[in-house]
Amino acid sequence: MSSLDDIKQTFFLECEELLEALNDGLADIEAAIPDDTFDTETINAVFRTVHSIKGGAASFGLEPIVRFSHCFETVLDLMRSGKVRPDTTNVRVLHRAADHLADLVAASRSDTPLDAAAGDALLAQLNALAGHAPQVAAPVVPIPDVTSAGPDDGDLAFLPLAIPFDFDPAGAGEPIPRTFRIEMTCSRELFANGHDPVHLFRELAALGDLTVEADLSALPDFDALDPLVCLLSWRLELLSEASEEDLREIFEFVEGLAQVRIEASSGAQDATGSQDAVEAPHELPPPPVATFDADPAARPPAPETSEADAPSTRREAKAAPGRAPKSTVRVDLDLVDSLINIVGELVINQSVLSQSLSDANVAHRSEIGGSLDEYKNLALQIQECVMSLRAQSxxxxxxxxxxxxxxxxxxxxxxxxxxxxxxxxxxxxxxxxxxxxxxxxxxxxxxxxxxxxxxxxxxxxxxxxxxxxxxxxxxxxxxxxxxxxxxxxxxxxxxxxxxxxxxxxxxxxxxxxxxxxxxxxxxxxxxxxxxxxxxxxxxxxxxxxxxxxxxxxxxxxxxxxxxxxxxxxxxxLTLAVLDGMVVDVAGQTMVVPITSVVETIRPDLSDLHMIGATSQVIKVRDALVPIVDLGMIFSYRDEPVDRARMVILLVETEQSERWGLAVDRIIDQRQVVIKSLEGNYGHVDGVAAATILGDGKIALIIDPEETARMADSGSAVASLMSAAGG
Known part of the structure; x- marks a missing residue:
């Protein structure tokens, strides 16, 4: 069973995605300003995003988020209705509002106070755009518990619950109130996903007069009752001037977890509940119905629709089995880090095993060699999959x-x-x-x-x-x-x-x-x-x-x-492993990142030229490239050796500068596990990290660019940067 805190953290994680979508939408709106080519659906999507954050925050009593997002969505609602134009100035205010909303979410997540002055200033700007006095969030009125009936209450039939709300919708007078009849059947997993229908009913109640009837007929005896399984369904009747789209947006919170049927009446109804039926001509189609399915298998056959029914048809298509979103699991990042470390040790173990079998002269046997190759491939596949867990755009x-x-x-x-x-x-x-x-x-x-x-x-x-x-x-x-x-x-x-x-x-x-x-x-x-x-x-x-x-x-x-x-x-790409070229430098084993190496060269005497008394260059396709002897740089030898007998690794920097790193020989090319020196030892000039080889020895992973600059003794800047720890 998930605790309330776990569910609350899930809400904050979902807020990250919603805030990302909010910024994307505002960027699209801003990009359309010069050409005046606004997409109404983009503005609608931005509105729904803020509305979703508001609804989720209301579930956890996060009043600052609710109050600010309520005012935010009011401006967006006026914008999508054409009453507020999305020009450069207005969109800049919306960007700042999105930034502040992100700050409110972050402050609520860390339970830290946020300076109210910036929020008050933005609220004033949003209210100025909306053209009215400062707004506050809609009042939250408790709804009586509709699930408290016990097993001895007799017939578990629909229980009508009249919920009085003194709510005066903005702009009342011109629109004609309509009666919406709503049937909501929840999936068994609704509660386990952190949803509570009461919050949906509160949102509906803010739109008009609401009556709720709960169907308790599916409840088992009390001894067999599982509080985590939702077995309830509801019938609701709402008298409101709101549009059907407004109702659909409220039920977006349970899309995929509940089957909701919304039916709008075709007549006007007064506040007492009486209805003056206005009979529609018989040739007109019935009022459109929006359906959200919790279980695709339980979906009834889709009726034939006309173009007028297209919006609801498109909405139903979102939940089609073939288009269902991928299932995801949120995992604690510490667990992923632990798994990455284990995989790193697995890669090292594979290297040690390969080295041991090679030293024992048994690696050539077909059955051992085949198993070893299979082990190596499996370790590589596991490593790639684990690394992708941490990958993020x-x-x-x-x-x-x-x-x-x-x-x-x-x-x-x-x-x-x-x-x-x-x-x-x-x-x-x-x-x-x-x-x-x-x-x-x-x-x-x-x-x-x-x-x-x-x-x-x-x-x-x-x-x-x-x-x-x-x-x-x-x-x-x-x-x-x-x-x-x-x-x-x-x-x-x-x-x-x-x-x-x-x-x-x-x-x-x-x-x-x-x-x-x-x-x-x-x-x-x-x-x-x-x-x-x-x-x-x-x-x-x-x-x-x-x-x-x-x-x-x-x-x-x-x-x-x-x-x-x-x-x-x-x-x-990752801080865990890299593809390295294992080289021998004056009897010491070092690793050069392959991504830095442009090519390897076995030099010819005619391509080597002396510059001054000690410096040497190699001619590579009509260009002279300075040679850096790694053995001399890292003090593994005191005297330079004949570089014609060495291997040159041609490396290139981001500034397209090239150096040739001289090594005694290339031993192997393999993936190595990165072990940081910063936390365990400290920064070493020319060294990026270290690794453990198959024979258990430690090898240094060099930083080719920094190493080359260390050799540039003629540059006072390089020496100064090195002395400064750069």
Whole structure:
């Protein structure tokens, strides 16, 4: 049996999906503003989303959410009826309302107080859009318990319960009240899914005068009664000016868990319940009926319908057996982490077993070799399935960043168009959570430092509105996230002058464009002329670089003066395993991530050239690539060896810079389990993580880009970054 707290947490998880749909809908509405091509169904969907959050919050007595979402949905209702136009200003208010609604949900989930001032200001703006005085949520009136009849109450027939509600619907007078007759038969699983029909009846009661009759005939004797199984059905009669669509939206909460039949009368009815029947012409079809089925097998044959019945027919088709949504199970993330760790140990065990059989010279036997290969394949399949459990699209992260852009642009006083691409790109959930802070810094810098003020943009021949683009995609087994703007680009002379002024570099140092750009990642570096709410405190890009490195990733900058800047973040798909090339370096075993390796080269003497006394390059298709000896970098040997006898691993950075990593030989190519050094030991320059090999030995997983930069002794920036722990 699920506790109330468990059901409440399920509601909050569902709110995440609803808030995601809400932001999607508002983005679609905003995108349609320039062309004036609004889709009414999109506005309806946004309204239903807020209504769903409101209804769920009411079930748990979350009054702040109910009050705010009630006012929110009022504006959306006026918008879908055409009384409020979705222009840029109005949609901006709706975006802020969606942000505040997310804050209310988060505060209720963590049971922490939220500053009421921001909410009051937004309520005032929403009420101004609605054109009336501040609203409050509809009163919640208790409904008598209709399930309290015991086994000795005699005949368990329908029990009429008259529920008086003094409710004056807004706009009463013009619409003619109609009588709706509703039959609701619940599935046995209704209660187990956290639903209570009483909450639905309260929503109905807010629309007019409601009478409820409960059918208790299916209840067994008290001794055989299971309180978790719903055996009740109801007949309801509602006198209301509401539309049939309003009623259907209320019953969306139990779609798939109850069979609901709604029938609207064709005549007017007064408040006393008398009805002046208005007989419809006999050639007209009967009033439409909306049906939601709990059990597809119990669904009666669908009647033939005309085009006039299409809306209800489409709704019934949603529950068709062939279109049923996939079943999902919510699992505690700690359990998934534990399972991932176990699978990691399984992969290590498989390597140890393979190594042991090879050392015993029995791996070549057909029966052992076949079983070993099958074990290896099964371990790989289990590993892939388990890793997919943590995979999550970056869509919610992008939506959160959209809020950062809106808030930052308002503070900076700049008009910003925010574009996204690749929202369906999947990445490890842990990686997503740890990307929030770095992306926040980058986006704020892009708006505050990158984009020019509107008058400067006009003078430069640009539109007054700047563009910030956030994209994600898979490249060579990694996830690449880019933040770009169409601003003025990096002012490299200013950056270098500030670095000299702060004593970070020597005044006479000659730096390339890439080296100047990398100065932005130095601790304490800032180009802001004064401290503001957004920047100027010297904390930001160094945090970005540090956080990305902790994730096993790297960040690069591409900037073109007058055209804009792009920050590129390259990350592993998962923090658990990677495909590695196991190499021998001066008798030590190391692992190079395969995603960094462009190709392997057995050098020819004619392709090797000396640069200065110690540096050597290799000619690769008419390009000279510097060679980095891993044995020398990690002090595994004191003297360089003949590199013609070594193997060169050609690696490429995000800035398209290339190096050749010289190793003694390539041992193997395999998947290795990542063991972080950050938490157990600390950061080691040039080392991304460690792993356990099949023979039980520990091997270091190198960071090819950082290792190559360590070898670039001619670059003061590289040395400075290394000394700063970068």
């Amino acid at each position: 970056v869509k919610q992260l992008f939506q959160r960043m959209a809020r950062i852009v809106r808030e930052t642009s308002e503070i900076a006083g700049k008009s910003v168009a925010f574009e996204t691409d690749g929202e369906d790109t999947e990445i490890d959930k842990t990686v997503i959570e740890r990307l929030i802070e770095p992306l926040t810094h980058i986006l704020r810098n892009a708006i505050d430092h990158g984009l020019e003020a509107p008058d400067r943009r006009r003078a430069a021949g640009k539109t007054p509105t700047g563009t910030v683009r956030l994209s994600a995609g898979h490249r060579s087994g990694r996830v690449v996230i880019e933040v770009s703007d169409d601003g003025s680009g990096i002012n490299r002379p200013k950056v270098q002058a500030i670095a000299v002024k702060k004593g970070l570099i020597a005044p006479d140092l000659q730096l390339s464009d890439n080296e100047i750009d990398r100065l932005l990642f130095l601790p304490g570096f800032s180009t802001a002329d004064s401290v503001t709410d957004l920047s100027g405190r010297g904390v930001g890009m160094d945090v970005v670089r540090s956080e990305i490195q902790k994730l096993g990733g790297r960040v690069g900058i591409f900037s073109h003066p007058g055209k804009g800047t792009t920050f590129s973040i390259s990350l592993p």
